[in-house]
Amino acid sequence: xxxTLAPPQSNHTVKSGLRIKGLDIYGRHFCVWDGKKIxxxxxxxxxxxxxxxxxxxxxTTVAIHSDFIFLANGNRVEVxxxxxxxxxxxxxxxxxxxxxxxxxxxxxxGDFLVVATDKHFIKLxxxxxxxxPHGQPPYAKNLFTEPNIEITSVKINCKGSQVSILTKTKDExxxxxxxxxxxxxxxDGDKMYHYDFMAQSRFPISHxxxxxxxxxxxxxxxxxxxxxxTPTLEDSEASSRIEVTxxxxxxxxxxxxxxxxxxxxxxxxxxxxAVPNLYFxxxxxxxxxxxxxxxxxxxxxxxxxxxxxxxxxxxxxxNFSFYLTMGNMDEAYKAVKAIKDENVWHNMAQMCVKTKRxxxxxxxxxxxxxxxxxxxxxxxxxxxxxxxxxxMLAIHLNMIDEAERLYKQCKRYDLLNMLxxxxxxxxxxxxxxxxxxxxxxxxxHYTYARYHEVTGDLTGAIQExxxxxxxxxxxxxxxxxxxQISELEQYxxxxxxxxxxxxxxxxxxxxxxxxxxxNFYEQAEDILSRVRLQCFLNDMEEARALVExxxxxxxxxxxxxxxxxxDQPKEAIYFFTIAKSYRHAIMIAKDQDMExxxxxxxxxxxxxxxxxxxxxxxxxxxxxxxxxxxxQKGGHLSKAIMLCVKGKLFDVLTxxxxxxxxxxxxxxxxxxxxxxxxxxxxxxxxxxxxNAKAFERALQICLEREVELTDEMAESMTLPKSDDEDNxxxxxALLKKVAKVAKIQENYHLACKKYTQAGxxxxxxxxxxxxxxxxxxxxxxxxxxxxxxxxxAANFLQNLDWHNDPEIMKTIISFYTKARALDSLxxxxxxxxxxxxxxYRDYEKALAALKExxxxxxxxxxxxxxxxxxxxxxxxxxxxxxxxxxxLVKTDPxxxxxxxxxxxxxxxxxxxxxxxxxxALLVEFHTSKGNNQEAYDLIEKMxxxxxxLSYYLEQNLVENVYAAMxxxxxxxxxGVDESxxxxxx
Numbered sequence: 001x002x003x004t005l006a007p008p009q010s011n012h013t014v015k016s017g018l019r020i021k022g023l024d025i026y027g028r029h030f031c032v033w034d035g036k037k038i039x040x041x042x043x044x045x046x047x048x049x050x051x052x053x054x055x056x057x058x059x060t061t062v063a064i065h066s067d068f069i070f071l072a073n074g075n076r077v078e079v080x081x082x083x084x085x086x087x088x089x090x091x092x093x094x095x096x097x098x099x100x101x102x103x104x105x106x107x108x109x110g111d112f113l114v115v116a117t118d119k120h121f122i123k124l125x126x127x128x129x130x131x132x133p134h135g136q137p138p139y140a141k142n143l144f145t146e147p148n149i150e151i152t153s154v155k156i157n158c159k160g161s162q163v164s165i166l167t168k169t170k171d172e173x174x175x176x177x178x179x180x181x182x183x184x185x186x187x188d189g190d191k192m193y194h195y196d197f198m199a200q201s202r203f204p205i206s207h208x209x210x211x212x213x214x215x216x217x218x219x220x221x222x223x224x225x226x227x228x229x230t231p232t233l234e235d236s237e238a239s240s241r242i243e244v245t246x247x248x249x250x251x252x253x254x255x256x257x258x259x260x261x262x263x264x265x266x267x268x269x270x271x272x273x274a275v276p277n278l279y280f281x282x283x284x285x286x287x288x289x290x291x292x293x294x295x296x297x298x299x300x301x302x303x304x305x306x307x308x309x310x311x312x313x314x315x316x317x318x319n320f321s322f323y324l325t326m327g328n329m330d331e332a333y334k335a336v337k338a339i340k341d342e343n344v345w346h347n348m349a350q351m352c353v354k355t356k357r358x359x360x361x362x363x364x365x366x367x368x369x370x371x372x373x374x375x376x377x378x379x380x381x382x383x384x385x386x387x388x389x390x391x392m393l394a395i396h397l398n399m400i401d402e403a404e405r406l407y408k409q410c411k412r413y414d415l416l417n418m419l420x421x422x423x424x425x426x427x428x429x430x431x432x433x434x435x436x437x438x439x440x441x442x443x444x445h446y447t448y449a450r451y452h453e454v455t456g457d458l459t460g461a462i463q464e465x466x467x468x469x470x471x472x473x474x475x476x477x478x479x480x481x482x483x484q485i486s487e488l489e490q491y492x493x494x495x496x497x498x499x500x501x502x503x504x505x506x507x508x509x510x511x512x513x514x515x516x517x518x519n520f521y522e523q524a525e526d527i528l529s530r531v532r533l534q535c536f537l538n539d540m541e542e543a544r545a546l547v548e549x550x551x552x553x554x555x556x557x558x559x560x561x562x563x564x565x566x567d568q569p570k571e572a573i574y575f576f577t578i579a580k581s582y583r584h585a586i587m588i589a590k591d592q593d594m595e596x597x598x599x600x601x602x603x604x605x606x607x608x609x610x611x612x613x614x615x616x617x618x619x620x621x622x623x624x625x626x627x628x629x630x631x632q633k634g635g636h637l638s639k640a641i642m643l644c645v646k647g648k649l650f651d652v653l654t655x656x657x658x659x660x661x662x663x664x665x666x667x668x669x670x671x672x673x674x675x676x677x678x679x680x681x682x683x684x685x686x687x688x689x690x691n692a693k694a695f696e697r698a699l700q701i702c703l704e705r706e707v708e709l710t711d712e713m714a715e716s717m718t719l720p721k722s723d724d725e726d727n728x729x730x731x732x733a734l735l736k737k738v739a740k741v742a743k744i745q746e747n748y749h750l751a752c753k754k755y756t757q758a759g760x761x762x763x764x765x766x767x768x769x770x771x772x773x774x775x776x777x778x779x780x781x782x783x784x785x786x787x788x789x790x791x792x793a794a795n796f797l798q799n800l801d802w803h804n805d806p807e808i809m810k811t812i813i814s815f816y817t818k819a820r821a822l823d824s825l826x827x828x829x830x831x832x833x834x835x836x837x838x839x840y841r842d843y844e845k846a847l848a849a850l851k852e853x854x855x856x857x858x859x860x861x862x863x864x865x866x867x868x869x870x871x872x873x874x875x876x877x878x879x880x881x882x883x884x885x886x887x888l889v890k891t892d893p894x895x896x897x898x899x900x901x902x903x904x905x906x907x908x909x910x911x912x913x914x915x916x917x918x919x920a921l922l923v924e925f926h927t928s929k930g931n932n933q934e935a936y937d938l939i940e941k942m943x944x945x946x947x948x949l950s951y952y953l954e955q956n957l958v959e960n961v962y963a964a965m966x967x968x969x970x971x972x973x974x975g976v977d978e979s980x981x982x983x984x985x
Contacts, residue, residue: 011294012048014041026064026108029082033062040069040082055084063108065127070113072103077115079131091130095121100140105154109209112160116151120144124160124187134160135187143185143192150176157209157217161187162249164207164217178203182219184249193254195247197221200260202243211274213318217247218278220270221260244270244278246300248325256325259354261301271295275318276303302351306344313339320348329360342368346397353394353402356386361393372396385410395419413437417444426451442468453478462491472499498524509533527552535562553579564588573597582610590617599626608634682707690716695734699741709741714750718757732758743767752780765789769796778811790815791824822860829853830872841917843886847879878903878912885918889925897922915945920952927957932964 018034025031028043029052040053059071064082068090071078075097078089093115095103101119112134113125121140125131133139144151148170155164165183168176180198185191197203202221210216221243240262247257267280282296299305302321308314316336323332336348345367352361358377365374373396380392387410394403400423407416413436420429426448433441449464461478465471479488492504505520506529514533521529527550534543535558547556560575564584569592576585582605589597595618602614615630682705689698695717702709717738719731739754748771755764761784768777769792781793794815797808809832816825833849836842854872857865881899888896900918903909919942926935939958942949949958962968 014049022062024062024064024108027066029064029066031062031064031069033057033059035059038062038069038071038084040064040084053083057084060103061105063106063113065108065113068127068131070106070108072106072115075100075102077103077106093123093125093131095123095140105151107155109156110158110160112156112158114154114156114163116154116165118150120149120151122151122154122163122165122185124156124163126160136190141185141190143183149179152178153207155207155209157214158212159214161214162209162217163187164209164219166204166207178205180204182207182247182255184217184255186249186251189251191251193249195255195257197245200243206270208270208273211272213275215248215250215322216273216275216318217249217255218270218273219245219247221245241265242267246273248322250322250326253326258321258325259301261298263298267296267298275314276300276306276308301354302347304347304350306347307341313341313344317344321351324351324355324357324360329357332360333363340367349393350397350399353390353397353399356390358386358389358393370396383412383415385412388412388415391415391419411436414440421447442470446470446474449474458482458484471495472497472503476500476503498526502526502529505529527555528558531555531559535559547575547578551578553581557581560584569594573601577601577604582607586610586614595621595623595626599630602630603633606633686713696737699737702741703744709738709745709747709750711750714738714742714754718754736760739763739767743770746770749773749776752776756780761786761789762792765792774808781815785818787818787820790818791821794821794824794828822856823862823865826853826855826857826860826872829856837914837917843879843883843913843917847876847883850876850879875912878906878909882913882918886921889921893925893929896925914952916942916947916952919947923953923961924957927961932961935961936965936967 016032016039018032018037018039020032021034023030023032029040030043030049031038031040033039036058037054037056038059039051040055041049042052043049057071057073059073059078061072063070067082069080069082069084070093071080071089075095077093077095079091079093080086080089095101095115095117099119100121100123101117103115104118106113106115108127111127113127113131114122115124116122119142121142123140124134126134135141143165144167150168151165152168153166156162163185165185167179167181167183169179171177180196180203182195182197182204184193184195186193200221201223203224204219204221206220208218210218223241242263242265243260244263245257245260247255249255261278263280266282266284268283269281270278271281272279276299277297278300280296280298282294284292284294303317306313306317308317316339319335320332323329323335336344339345345364349361349364349368352358352364358381362374362377365377373393376396377389377393380389383389383392387406391403391406391410391412394400394406400419403419404416407413407419413432417429417432417437417440420426420432421444426444429444430441430448433444445464445468449461449468449470452458452461452464458478462471462475465474465478475491476488479485479491489504492500495501501520501524505517505524505526508514508520509517514537518530518533521533527546531543531546531552532555534540534546540559540562543555543559543562547559556575557579560572560579560581563569563571563575569588573585573588573594576582576588582601586598586601586605589601598614598617602611605611611630611634615627615634618624618630619627682701686698686701686705686707689695689701690713698713698717699709701707702713717734719727719734722728722731735754735758739751739758742748742751742754748767752764752767752771755761755767761780765777765780765784768780774797777793777796781789794812797812797815812828813825816822816828829849829852833846833853836846836849850872854869854876857869857872862868881903885896885899885903888899900922903913903918904915909915919938923935923938926932926938939949939953939961942952
């Protein structure tokens with residue numbers, strides 16, 4: 001199929017005997033081939049295409065030029081004249097078989113030839129009388145080093161400065177698939193650029209350069225991957241099967257795409273590009289079984305409706321598109337500022353919609369002199385979304401579909417609905433509001449209803465008014481204005497809407513149709529209107545029965561006013577009570593001297609003003625008991641107490657005092673307290689004084705009248721801390737007074753707590769010591785962290801059974817250590833040593849304790865430290881000698897005897913070693929050796945020194961010694977003296 005587009009246009013069908021493998025065209029010549037044979041045709045204006053030559057030649061690919069045909073065969077490209085009469089080529093363009101590979105595809109554009117090989121090399125030639133290498137040496141360029149790439153197509157631009165390349169790559173299964181990248185080789189800069197269509201889920205299938213513009217390139221792409229069966233409106237364009245993207249190539253920014261152009265299914269292939277048009281091969285369904293095939297010309301989106309017959313206009317538009325794509329707005333404006341054609345500026349404004357360039361659009365609108373669109377664009381800039389601003393521009397340029405897409409893109413469904421309503425697309429507006437813009441759904445229904453009303457579709461208007469929930473007013477108005485009264489009554493009755501029924505009842509009442517009005521009021525459940533109309537008709541019994549049945553307060557109030565106007569006070573009070581209008585009821589009861597009703601109504605109302613008003617009423621009448629109760633209930637306690645005191649209502653005042661809240665007026669508490677004092681109710685009086693903040697008087701009563709100061713009372717007298725110095729001083733003084741009273745009442749824990757809150761921890765500890773609570777004393781000392789308190793606590797703990805309780809002993813040592821009371825700690829260790837000697841005769845532990853005492857005493861700063869250290873050292877020396885003697889019993893008895901005799905000869909050793917223990921050691925030793933005489937002599941010496949034998953020697957041992965000597969022990973007689981302390985002698 002051949003179609004000439006230049007005038008005169010014509011369509012021709014060429015039948016070839018070849019199984020066509022490829023086709024190439026140049027000027028008015030084209031050729032077809034099947035790999036083994038080549039046919040060359042020439043297109044005549046009058047007769048159409050005719051065959052020039054048919055030659056048998058083996059070629060993998062063919063390209064045609066004005067004078068030459070290029071055949072790829074093996075590792076060379078043969079250059080032949082069109083007639084190809086000679087078997088030998090006019091020129092051979094050879095490739096290195098091992099390094100450069102075999103030619104697989106080539107392209108001729110203008111006077112330039114490009115050839116690509118299976119090893120990723122390309123070579124370029126400038127065509128003239130012969131082909132000469134073109135570009136920068138080395139002329140063979142290896143563009144891809146990856147082994148998994150195969151070049152499928154190359155195209156060169158009209159100036160031989162850029163080469164575009166399509167490739168295939170191997171997938172995971174090692175199969176070649178079309179790559180998603182478009183590659184462009186910059187011949188002059190010897191650089192490669194790439195553009196990847198992966199982001200659009202597409203891959204390129206064909207490409208071509210503009211016939212005259214070397215920077216402009218078109219690329220046909222197809223969609224890959226899984227596509228939704230029912231795509232949404234937002235991505236309908238993105239899911240087009242075929243798209244053509246125009247791209248500009250620049251040495252600084254590489255490949256820069258423009259807005260893609262979706263194609264319908266009739267356009268099956270991109271054929272060429274020549275500004276301002278794109279050329280496609282198209283197939284259309286026809287009446288017969290065959291398809292109608294022809295060329296389709298589509299303007300480039302940026303050039304629609306623009307007359308490009310003037311080369312200057314075309315050049316300006318190309319430069320404008322180029323600079324706009326590159327983002328250089330200054331140069332873009334310079335390129336077109338001299339153009340005066342309004343269509344040019346209109347199309348440029350449309351281009352700005354697609355590129356979202358509002359700054360350029362403003363210049364376009366200015367040149368178009370479209371003041372309305374310019375104003376709308378300025379107002380649209382208040383919108384935060386750029387897409388919403390651009391959509392307003394698109395609307396004024398009559399690009400409704402584009403505006404719709406932009407509103408959806410930025411999710412401005414409110415503006416989208418305004419667009420739908422302006423275009424009369426009510427179903428789309430309602431559907432969008434239902435799913436995305438429910439806040440405006442009722443507004444759209446209302447607007448749609450007004451549209452139906454204007455167009456005379458009242459039924460549709462009623463439906464939409466109901467959907468907008470404005471039918472209660474709008475539908476009656478509409479039907480009334482159209483004089484459709486019967487239809488209005490039917491609508492009201494069928495609607496069942498209470499507001500509409502009440503409105504229709506009012507309408508009938510105004511026309512004197514009272515029975516009909518009552519019927520509709522009943523349907524509308526409007527009790528007040530029914531009672532009002534029945535009262536108007538003087539049907540009081542029916543009105544009374546209706547109010548008693550429904551207990552409607554508004555209707556009851558209306559009926560009560562009717563009875564009040566007709567001098568029926570009891571009935572009026574009754575219905576005012578139902579209406580909860582107690583003020584009116586009490587007013588009527590007071591006017592009629594109905595005291596019982598006044599009291600009942602005041603209490604039932606439970607309103608302060610009404611109770612106080614009723615109380616004043618009873619006070620004026622001398623009914624103090626009722627007045628006191630109402631004053632109390634109404635919160636006027638001072639008045640109630642005053643009346644109690646005046647009337648000596650002791651029981652009532654007691655009840656009031658028990659119910660008093662701490663937030664009451666202090667004067668009220670003072671009055672109650674004075675009353676209780678007069679009646680010797682001291683505990684209650686103290687409580688009242690505390691509530692009145694008269695703390696000193698409360699404490700005075702606790703002391704003088706022996707009222708127990710409870711924890712609750714003490715806490716009530718504990719004021720919060722204050723930043724004011726005077727208030728804080730008063731708070732502390734008050735706490736100390738409370739603590740003192742608690743101390744006098746022997747409530748030591750409470751006294752401790754209050755002294756602690758007052759900051760006097762020493763007195764707090766003294767209170768705890770008086771209580772004798774060991775656990776609290778230890779806890780308080782540990783948390784107070786004051787040396788004096790540590791010492792006090794440790795001194796107290798020494799009075800306990802610390803020797804049998806290791807925890808107490810550890811605590812004592814810890815407290816003395818923390819207090820740095822080393823002299824006290826030394827004294828404690830001294831006491832420990834004495835206990836070990838007196839209670840357990842454990843001189844080893846006693847010696848260790850004495851050494852600890854010596855260690856801490858040496859660190860202390862006590863005044864007579866040196867004297868005490870000397871005395872303590874002497875005691876340690878004596879104790880060490882005795883301990884040594886005890887250790888020599890088995891190893892060196894004689895030395896042991898000498899040491900013990902030496903100790904017995906010394907004076908004042910009792911502070912270190914008990915003399916009885918020394919004698920006992922010797923007696924036990926001699927007894928074990930059978931030396932009864934020596935043992936007897938030692939026992940006698942003990943008696944001479946008034947040492948109680950039973951403290952140191954077993955009775956059996958003494959009896960055995962005396963029996964061995966044949967002497968009576970005389971222990972019974974001595975036992976009387978054993979209870980006498982040693983120091984008595």
